[in-house]
Amino acid sequence: MSEVDPGLEPRPWLDALAEATAELSTTTLELDGCTILGPRNSDGDLSGGYIALIGDKCSVQIAVAASPETCRTIAGRLFEMNAEESQELPEGDVADAIGEVVNIVAGGVKSRMASYDATLQLGLPFVIEGVIESTKRLRTEYLEADLGGGMKVVLVAIVDTRHAANAAA
Amino acid sequence: MKILIVDxxxxxxxxxxxxxxQAGFGSHEVVEAGNGAEGLERVAEHTPDLVLCDWNMPEMNGIEMLQELRGAGNEVKFGFVTSEGTAEMHQVAMDAGALFLITKPFTADDFEEKLSPVLAAA
Known part of the structure; x- marks a missing residue:
């Protein structure tokens, strides 16, 4: 494990999330692979699927966020629809698809981070419009990635630093 | 053959x-259910040859559904398709009577490897 403490820093979670998302791209989404484009801000019109990973040593939220149009395109791909059909998908089906995307990658993040905290448990995925911002307690980092086919997403890792502080106390 | 998907x-x-x-099982009839309780109803209605079941679901989760089936003496072939695949979960699944556990994200090759022996024996 690096010197960075995953209980306090989002970066190790973001790295694991990027790896799990790349795996999702070539398997479930049947694309050629994911390209990491670099850090970005939380600005923009984004919707995201979020899921909690909570263990004895840490409390983290990870998310896969994208523009509403890209969320529909991802959902359409999973439902085997073309781009035009996917724009007609009901909101509930889009939310279901984005929730499942983050659920799948969260399993990959959990297994990749098990050496840090073997007690990690997954929460249930939820979808919100917008992204969660950093606060004094929540440390957040964002990474932009291209899932393939020009589908740009924002990967988000949010660490609750108080959880780690309480665990260490 | 009939396959019940519970998710x-x-x-x-x-x-x-x-x-x-994609794994070559497209000719099989597929029945769907949205949680373990619905899954039990579909098993009773359709008598599937194989159940492919998620683990975490509202109302009744996958392991509860499997335990309910086995408790009632139903020996339908049963496998999990889940986003987590820890050694502990694998052991719990096998102890409850599951034949395999496929972790998401999966490929057609994963399905072929796990399902071929099961469906060949059905």
């Missing part, structure tokens, strides 16, 4: 159906 996510049921087709 609370409509899109995941769609992905499992697509993967079954």
């Amino acid at each position: 609370d996510s409509k899109v995941m049921r769609s992905i499992v159906k697509r993967t079954l087709r």
Whole structure:
């Protein structure tokens, strides 16, 4: 494990999330692979699927966020629809698809981070419009990635630093 | 042959159906359920040859559904398709009577490897 403490820093979670998302791209989404484009801000019109990973040593939220149009395109791909059909998908089906995307990658993040905290448990995925911002307690980092086919997403890792502080106390 | 897919996510049921087709099992009849309780009803109605079941679901989760089936003496072939695949979960699944556990994200090759022996023996 690096010197960075995953209980306090989002970066190790973001790295694991990027790896799990790349795996999702070539398997479930049947694309050629994911390209990491670099850090970005939380600005923009984004919707995201979020899921909690909570263990004895840490409390983290990870998310896969994208523009509403890209969320529909991802959902359409999973439902085997073309781009035009996917724009007609009901909101509930889009939310279901984005929730499942983050659920799948969260399993990959959990297994990749098990050496840090073997007690990690997954929460249930939820979808919100917008992204969660950093606060004094929540440390957040964002990474932009291209899932393939020009589908740009924002990967988000949010660490609750108080959880780690309480665990260490 | 009949395969019951139990998952609370409509899109995941769609992905499992697509993967079954890609793995060469597209000729099998597919029945769907949205949670373990619905899954028990579908088993009673349709008598499937195989159940592919998610682990975490509302109302009744996958392991509860499997335990309910085995408790009632139903020996339908049963496998999990889940986003987590820890050694502990694998052991719990096998102890309850599951034949395999496939971890998401999966490929058609994963399905072919796990399902071929099961469906060949059905």
